[in-house]
Amino acid sequence: MNRILVVFTGGTIGSKKQNNKIDVDHSISFELLERYTQSKKARSVQFDTMQPFNLLSENLIPDDWAVLFKAISKFDLSDYDGLIITHGTDTLPYTAAALSYIYHACPVPILLIASNYPLNDARSKGLNNFIHAVNFILGTKLPGVYVSFENRKGEALIHLGTRLQQSAPFTDEYESAYSVPLGYMNDELFIRVEHPVNPTMEEIREPRSRHIALKTPIFSNEILYLKPYPGLNYNYLPFAGAKPKAVLHDLYHSGTASTRAVNGEIRYSIVDFIETCTKQDVDIYLCPMKNEGEDFYVTSVHMIQAGAHPLAGITVEAALVKVMLAYGSLQTKQEITDFLNSTSLFFEKMGSA
Numbered sequence: 001m002n003r004i005l006v007v008f009t010g011g012t013i014g015s016k017k018q019n020n021k022i023d024v025d026h027s028i029s030f031e032l033l034e035r036y037t038q039s040k041k042a043r044s045v046q047f048d049t050m051q052p053f054n055l056l057s058e059n060l061i062p063d064d065w066a067v068l069f070k071a072i073s074k075f076d077l078s079d080y081d082g083l084i085i086t087h088g089t090d091t092l093p094y095t096a097a098a099l100s101y102i103y104h105a106c107p108v109p110i111l112l113i114a115s116n117y118p119l120n121d122a123r124s125k126g127l128n129n130f131i132h133a134v135n136f137i138l139g140t141k142l143p144g145v146y147v148s149f150e151n152r153k154g155e156a157l158i159h160l161g162t163r164l165q166q167s168a169p170f171t172d173e174y175e176s177a178y179s180v181p182l183g184y185m186n187d188e189l190f191i192r193v194e195h196p197v198n199p200t201m202e203e204i205r206e207p208r209s210r211h212i213a214l215k216t217p218i219f220s221n222e223i224l225y226l227k228p229y230p231g232l233n234y235n236y237l238p239f240a241g242a243k244p245k246a247v248l249h250d251l252y253h254s255g256t257a258s259t260r261a262v263n264g265e266i267r268y269s270i271v272d273f274i275e276t277c278t279k280q281d282v283d284i285y286l287c288p289m290k291n292e293g294e295d296f297y298v299t300s301v302h303m304i305q306a307g308a309h310p311l312a313g314i315t316v317e318a319a320l321v322k323v324m325l326a327y328g329s330l331q332t333k334q335e336i337t338d339f340l341n342s343t344s345l346f347f348e349k350m351g352s353a
């Protein structure tokens with residue numbers, strides 16, 4: 001008999017709408033299984049269930065990933081064909097990255113799923129995403145962490161857990177980096193998208209040994225994330241109160257941010273800010289950046305010369321969670337640097353397309 005462990009964590013897929021408000025509701029999680037069992041596409045599977053927390057995913061904090069890990073650790077995963085984790089769409093790419101790192105050597109598939117609307121709304125993709133996840137698990141038995149999410153065209157996309165980017169506002173559509181999902185489900189059959197950035201099936205199947213740092217993964221909540229925009233004024237960021245362990249500074253799409261020095265009081269230059277961080281012993285990382293070998297703008301060169309560390313060929317979502325993991329679980333600067341620069345635990349480092 002096929003066996004799948006279903007982990008409910010909340011989100012719209014576990015929510016009910018009442019008086020025009022959507023909120024998590026314990027009974028709805030189990031309704032998903034009832035709907036599946038009654039569906040024509042149901043397969044013969046024994047589902048075991050648990051619910052370590054029940055949150056709208058916007059309320060999630062990095063400690064919750066450790067809670068999730070502890071809860072899953074109570075089960076022997078070799079008893080299962082795979083896991084399905086229900087989640088909210090808002091922070092799903094971050095949880096998918098966190099689980100990809102924790103379970104990069106897991107021999108069975110772990111699928112995250114979500115829903116755009118509550119299950120009793122006819123527009124909900126929740127049940128379909130569950131059906132695709134079951135079919136992926138039983139059909140491929142691929143190790144690692146994936147996201148199953150149907151797009152507006154009805155394509156049952158499968159994304160690598162480390163490649164998914166935040167959902168687009170207004171359309172609520174997900175995309176993997178380079179706009180290339182790993183593949184899609186054609187009914188019960190998984191079809192990989194042939195593209196230079198995608199790992200081959202052989203590469204995915206290759207056994208990975210568990211990274212030594214990840215025995216008890218801890219994700220630091222002392223990382224500051226910043227995003228550039230015209231006029232970002234670094235005077236607001238002197239770290240007067242609490243000081244972060246590290247900063248991840250997002251960049252414009254071409255790997256740049258403002259280095260413009262203006263006479264006067266306002267600091268628009270990231271170079272200035274990098275120097276402030278360095279003086280205060282706060283490491284600063286830059287992402288997204290293209291891989292070496294491609295041309296760099298002079299602004300990017302100046303940021304790196306000032307002492308910032310580029311994280312190349314990785315999405316911002318996967319980079320942020322990896323920095324959190326490095327600063328939460330590793331001890332020395334050298335270990336952190338090696339981990340961030342030299343490991344690709346589950347295809348978070350992408351080649352150039």
Ligand SMILES: NC(=O)C[C@H](N)C(=O)O
Pocket residue numbers: 010011012013055056057058087088089090091114115116117
């Ligand atoms: N569709 C959703 O699940 C959105 C919800 N706010 C969440 O992330 O929990």
